[in-house]
Amino acid sequence: MSRTVFTGANLLDGANPPRPATTVVVEGERIAQVALDGAVAPRPGDRVVALGGRTLMPGMASCHFHASFDGATLDLFPLGMDQPAGVLMLRAARNVRRALECGFTTLVGAGGGDDIDAQLVMAIDQGVIQGPRLLPCSRNLGTTSGYIDLEPWWYRMGNLGACRMADGPDGFRQAVREEVKRGARMIKLFVTGGHGNVRAATRELTREELAAVVETAHARGALVRAHCAWKPAILECVELGVDVIDHGDEIDAECIDAMAEAGTFLDPSALYLEKLLTYAPLEHAPGFAPAREASRRELENLQRWLPEAEAAGVRIVLGDDYGTVLMPHGTYAEELEYYVKKMGFAPLAVLRWATRNGAALAGLGHELGAVELGRLADLLVVEGDPSVDVAVLGDERRLRAVLKGGVFVKDALGA
Numbered sequence: 001m002s003r004t005v006f007t008g009a010n011l012l013d014g015a016n017p018p019r020p021a022t023t024v025v026v027e028g029e030r031i032a033q034v035a036l037d038g039a040v041a042p043r044p045g046d047r048v049v050a051l052g053g054r055t056l057m058p059g060m061a062s063c064h065f066h067a068s069f070d071g072a073t074l075d076l077f078p079l080g081m082d083q084p085a086g087v088l089m090l091r092a093a094r095n096v097r098r099a100l101e102c103g104f105t106t107l108v109g110a111g112g113g114d115d116i117d118a119q120l121v122m123a124i125d126q127g128v129i130q131g132p133r134l135l136p137c138s139r140n141l142g143t144t145s146g147y148i149d150l151e152p153w154w155y156r157m158g159n160l161g162a163c164r165m166a167d168g169p170d171g172f173r174q175a176v177r178e179e180v181k182r183g184a185r186m187i188k189l190f191v192t193g194g195h196g197n198v199r200a201a202t203r204e205l206t207r208e209e210l211a212a213v214v215e216t217a218h219a220r221g222a223l224v225r226a227h228c229a230w231k232p233a234i235l236e237c238v239e240l241g242v243d244v245i246d247h248g249d250e251i252d253a254e255c256i257d258a259m260a261e262a263g264t265f266l267d268p269s270a271l272y273l274e275k276l277l278t279y280a281p282l283e284h285a286p287g288f289a290p291a292r293e294a295s296r297r298e299l300e301n302l303q304r305w306l307p308e309a310e311a312a313g314v315r316i317v318l319g320d321d322y323g324t325v326l327m328p329h330g331t332y333a334e335e336l337e338y339y340v341k342k343m344g345f346a347p348l349a350v351l352r353w354a355t356r357n358g359a360a361l362a363g364l365g366h367e368l369g370a371v372e373l374g375r376l377a378d379l380l381v382v383e384g385d386p387s388v389d390v391a392v393l394g395d396e397r398r399l400r401a402v403l404k405g406g407v408f409v410k411d412a413l414g415a
Ligand SMILES: [Zn+2]
Pocket: 064, 066, 110, 320, 321
């Protein structure tokens, strides 16, 4: 089996401070050896890559990914009907490949139409396109006349687009089962409004509906993620077993305790709010002032409580609404820089969110997210040290190599 021997690596293993002068051996799709003392005797036929102090680290995970979004306006719905399904799929194929080349070797879907995530997984597995590991998401599930049911009723032409409405526990059970049949392994729910908008929607699903979604999804081996901004809804989601809280704008000490105890993941996607506050074209848009005010409040609350969530052991993950006009695909690493430079987190903390926590959410916590013997070799080679300056991860020229399962998908090592 072919081997690649990386010598002289500044090893970032996803949890610990960097370890200089490490040798890492990749054999087939896995990590075959990690020698902290650097002592490895290469065999004939090995590709030996002298890293000379460049950083070797696990591939990263973006855990709120809308593959088919491309320049989506902030009038977010009805997404999924703006282009025919074939065009959306081609966009999605381009976007996941871009994510892979940016060093995001794992993605977790956050909602889209036409079973695009599930079909991307099939196409990637068959080798039709190149892409990261992807946990495929369902359509956005919401309730009739609720927050995401914004199309006029007379538009109905049989295309669900990116959104599917359901009502009652039985209606939600059926919706979840159908989405799972079509390949979803993550169910996206809109439990409240909020996160950069002022559409009221304090409560979308009844407690019985929410419980039915979680129970049905888990019984089929799927996870549940909830767009959920307000405290009572966050607490209810955590209590009923929702796996990922998206946004959590109104978190506080009580929410944090509950999430830490239940092991709930939190994807704050705070960069979206920051972008919303500074997006010039909206400056004078009619009706935008209240939304901006709400965003400011939400962002301030996240800034206040996210450090406490991190300290309490809540599993925070990266991922945001890339593909909206606020943040184009390909700029994923900006998020790391944002949490470090604007929110004051340590680079190692944010790197752990991007590696260990993301891998755990994708259900691959034992396989990915660390550079350890036996794990899958999803690896990055970076010029510079992200534990000193995470911004190096956003520089295409500094990201010298990307490996997925031991295979180079980007190779600018020059040897
Ligand atoms: Zn989203």
